[in-house]
Amino acid sequence: MNMEPAQFILRPGDIDALVYGASFLGSGGGGDPYIGRLILKQEMEARPALPVIDPSAVPDDANIIGVGAVGAPSVLIERLPNIDSLMYALERAERHSGGKIDAIVPIEAGGLNATLPLAAALRAGLPVVDADGMGRAFPETQMMTFSIHGYAASPLFLVDDYGDCAIIETKDNAKTDRWIRPLIDAMGGAAMAAAYPLSGAMLKASAVRNTISTQLGIGRTVYAARREKRDPVNALIRHFRDHKDQPRFAARLFTGKVSDPKISIEGAFNIGEVRIADMQNPDDICKITVKNENLIARRRGKVLAIVPDIITVVDADDAEPITTENLKFGQRVEIIALAAPDVLREPRALAVLGPRAFKLKYDYTPLEELHGSK
Amino acid sequence: MNMEPAQFILRPGDIDALVYGASFLGSGGGGDPYIGRLILKQEMEARPALPVIDPSAVPDDANIIGVGAVGAPSVLIERLPNIDSLMYALERAERHSGGKIDAIVPIEAGGLNATLPLAAALRAGLPVVDADGMGRAFPETQMMTFSIHGYAASPLFLVDDYGDCAIIETKDNAKTDRWIRPLIDAMGGAAMAAAYPLSGAMLKASAVRNTISTQLGIGRTVYAARREKRDPVNALIRHFRDHKDQPRFAARLFTGKVSDPKISIEGAFNIGEVRIADMQNPDDICKITVKNENLIARRRGKVLAIVPDIITVVDADDAEPITTENLKFGQRVEIIALAAPDVLREPRALAVLGPRAFKLKYDYTPLEELHGSK
Numbered sequence: 001m002n003m004e005p006a007q008f009i010l011r012p013g014d015i016d017a018l019v020y021g022a023s024f025l026g027s028g029g030g031g032d033p034y035i036g037r038l039i040l041k042q043e044m045e046a047r048p049a050l051p052v053i054d055p056s057a058v059p060d061d062a063n064i065i066g067v068g069a070v071g072a073p074s075v076l077i078e079r080l081p082n083i084d085s086l087m088y089a090l091e092r093a094e095r096h097s098g099g100k101i102d103a104i105v106p107i108e109a110g111g112l113n114a115t116l117p118l119a120a121a122l123r124a125g126l127p128v129v130d131a132d133g134m135g136r137a138f139p140e141t142q143m144m145t146f147s148i149h150g151y152a153a154s155p156l157f158l159v160d161d162y163g164d165c166a167i168i169e170t171k172d173n174a175k176t177d178r179w180i181r182p183l184i185d186a187m188g189g190a191a192m193a194a195a196y197p198l199s200g201a202m203l204k205a206s207a208v209r210n211t212i213s214t215q216l217g218i219g220r221t222v223y224a225a226r227r228e229k230r231d232p233v234n235a236l237i238r239h240f241r242d243h244k245d246q247p248r249f250a251a252r253l254f255t256g257k258v259s260d261p262k263i264s265i266e267g268a269f270n271i272g273e274v275r276i277a278d279m280q281n282p283d284d285i286c287k288i289t290v291k292n293e294n295l296i297a298r299r300r301g302k303v304l305a306i307v308p309d310i311i312t313v314v315d316a317d318d319a320e321p322i323t324t325e326n327l328k329f330g331q332r333v334e335i336i337a338l339a340a341p342d343v344l345r346e347p348r349a350l351a352v353l354g355p356r357a358f359k360l361k362y363d364y365t366p367l368e369e370l371h372g373s374k
Numbered sequence: 375m376n377m378e379p380a381q382f383i384l385r386p387g388d389i390d391a392l393v394y395g396a397s398f399l400g401s402g403g404g405g406d407p408y409i410g411r412l413i414l415k416q417e418m419e420a421r422p423a424l425p426v427i428d429p430s431a432v433p434d435d436a437n438i439i440g441v442g443a444v445g446a447p448s449v450l451i452e453r454l455p456n457i458d459s460l461m462y463a464l465e466r467a468e469r470h471s472g473g474k475i476d477a478i479v480p481i482e483a484g485g486l487n488a489t490l491p492l493a494a495a496l497r498a499g500l501p502v503v504d505a506d507g508m509g510r511a512f513p514e515t516q517m518m519t520f521s522i523h524g525y526a527a528s529p530l531f532l533v534d535d536y537g538d539c540a541i542i543e544t545k546d547n548a549k550t551d552r553w554i555r556p557l558i559d560a561m562g563g564a565a566m567a568a569a570y571p572l573s574g575a576m577l578k579a580s581a582v583r584n585t586i587s588t589q590l591g592i593g594r595t596v597y598a599a600r601r602e603k604r605d606p607v608n609a610l611i612r613h614f615r616d617h618k619d620q621p622r623f624a625a626r627l628f629t630g631k632v633s634d635p636k637i638s639i640e641g642a643f644n645i646g647e648v649r650i651a652d653m654q655n656p657d658d659i660c661k662i663t664v665k666n667e668n669l670i671a672r673r674r675g676k677v678l679a680i681v682p683d684i685i686t687v688v689d690a691d692d693a694e695p696i697t698t699e700n701l702k703f704g705q706r707v708e709i710i711a712l713a714a715p716d717v718l719r720e721p722r723a724l725a726v727l728g729p730r731a732f733k734l735k736y737d738y739t740p741l742e743e744l745h746g747s748k
Contacts, residue, residue: 165544
């Protein structure tokens with residue numbers, strides 16, 4: 001397969017910005033950025049250049065596959081992601097398809113799941129596509145643009161820490177998810193996965209584009225603001241609003257102190273609710289409902305932001321994103337929201353990954369409407 | 375693959391005897407004999423001759439695979455076993471191995487799991503081997519002579535009612551079992567399976583032999599006794615004792631009325647305890663502990679029989695075996711025990727399928743020692 005030349009080369013100096021951006025888009029999920037950064041730094045010591053290709057440069061008949069970690073994010077902190085297992089998932093998928101894999105696409109954005117596919121691509125000597133299947137992180141297998149376009153997650157390969165493998169072949173991506181959850185539990189709460197084998201044509205029809213460059217743009221904006229002692233959150237909001245290709249609405253929702261993070265592991269998900277209280281007036285509380293990711297932020301009964309729009313909690317001091325499993329009592333934080341990519345706001349997408357898909361008793365309202373501004 | 379001529383041809387007239395024998399060996403498990411009989415009768419209407427080959431006639435390089443139903447027996451009564459799904463498991467296994475399957479071996483004895491492999495063999499136009507992996511029924515995947523000889527259950531194929539499939543590839547058969555249980559639950563409590571791909575040489579080294587002919591012998595003995603108005607249980611005990619090739623000890627353990635069958639579905643198993651009370655003296659109780667199969671029979675603290683020896687409850691009137699999920703309050707029953715095949719009584723077998731493998735607080739004592747006779 002002849003890919004066109006890479007759009008750009010990702011280098012070790014890009015890692016910090018990339019991980020910041022991925023973690024911001026993770027919406028509280030997508031895995032721990034500290035671990036994601038470590039893994040990518042380690043891989044890039046031996047292989048310091050990763051070709052990133054634009055989806056438009058991928059031939060229609062190329063073989064692409066998504067890879068990443070699945071399971072409860074809090075388990076993936078205690079049991080470090082096993083890159084050998086991830087490589088085995090990739091190898092097993094290639095052997096199963098009978099054709100060579102030409103490029104890797106991340107399944108989602110997030111501190112860990114944006115870096116694991118890059119680590120795998122580096123090790124396999126493959127390019128990575130500047131795209132993903134979510135443009136953020138979501139908890140379930142079928143909550144992907146690939147699935148919304150009718151493409152199968154199957155065959156899906158799950159590999160545990162010992163290189164043992166389960167292969168799921170269904171005609172229904174939601175069923176695939178229902179099958180892998182108890183299996184991931186039996187594997188210890190997390191596993192490495194390869195899924196969504198796509199042709200280049202399928203990828204181009206369905207992927208969220210520019211995910212890697214978007215992550216780099218977010219990270220570089222924040223790092224520049226920090227260097228220049230400007231407010232990173234204001235810089236980010238302007239960066240999204242003024243983006244020349246893809247302007248997006250973003251807003252600061254709330255500032256306060258984490259008063260009561262109740263997150264537990266249920267069915268290989270992190271489930272719970274986080275309360276953040278105003279520093280001056282502790283009765284003024286913003287509540288965030290969590291299923292791996294932040295799904296809805298409410299204050300005094302009013303919805304501030306709702307899935308699929310991105311809700312990210314950042315440290316009030318340095319604007320570093322904090323994943324839900326890392327929220328601790330007493331942390332001073334800000335809640336930031338960002339409009340989801342347009343493709344996630346279409347009715348057929350909302351049916352799969354909107355509020356009702358999470359059994360929330362709200363319809364989707366775009367962030368910019370909730371905040372009376374565009 | 376050139377198999378030697380069949381040892382015998384199984385015909386529709388053999389079904390009743392076969393199902394009786396299979397159900398007797400099922401030790402309370404192995405699935406419902408009524409459904410097993412129906413399925414085999416239906417298949418034999420179209421294809422009334424099934425070649426049964428002796429393991430010794432199987433070439434060393436033949437490809438053999440085990441098939442059957444897995445899950446809680448009580449679910450398999452409400453959701454009839456899907457032969458199309460079983461055929462898909464077989465077909466998927468063949469495609470996965472890349473080589474043609476030459477013969478089918480039943481995974482266990484039992485009213486349903488002794489007939490499903492024959493139905494699949496008939497439909498696939500394959501012979502069935504006169505053997506199995508248990509010589510009785512057991513609840514878990516690794517509780518098989520194939521496993522005890524070190525052969526992998528993997529790749530194991532599970533197919534649900536919709537033809538969707540999960541393939542398990544592990545290096546550890548007990549892990550395979552831990553993975554498939556929650557998966558079977560997610561599939562609705564039961565699934566069709568193909569597992570233990572074996573060469574002819576592996577089969578000959580590890581299988582329990584003569585399982586089908588043993589079943590026929592048991593069934594014919596009982597049917598003859600019924601016809602001649604002799605006591606079927608006495609006839610069976612003599613049949614086992616006087617068998618010219620494989621004499622086995624058998625005993626009548628207890629006669630009474632089912633007073634309290636407590637069987638529930640837990641983790642895709644039938645789990646519980648059954649109490650059977652003496653008709654004259656209701657305080658004289660025999661308790662049977664169940665995990666799909668009858669594991670131990672105790673009376674006044676004394677062990678009457680213990681796994682892997684076979685414990686079967688039969689109707690006191692006609693000696694028809696009653697599977698655990700079909701036990702009802704008030705049934706008049708007899709409890710019969712039969713020595714397990716020698717291969718299940720070896721130390722390496724007892725480690726996997728003896729009392730301690732079921733967390734029973736007893737060591738194995740052979741049935742003939744418990745009854746002071748040989």
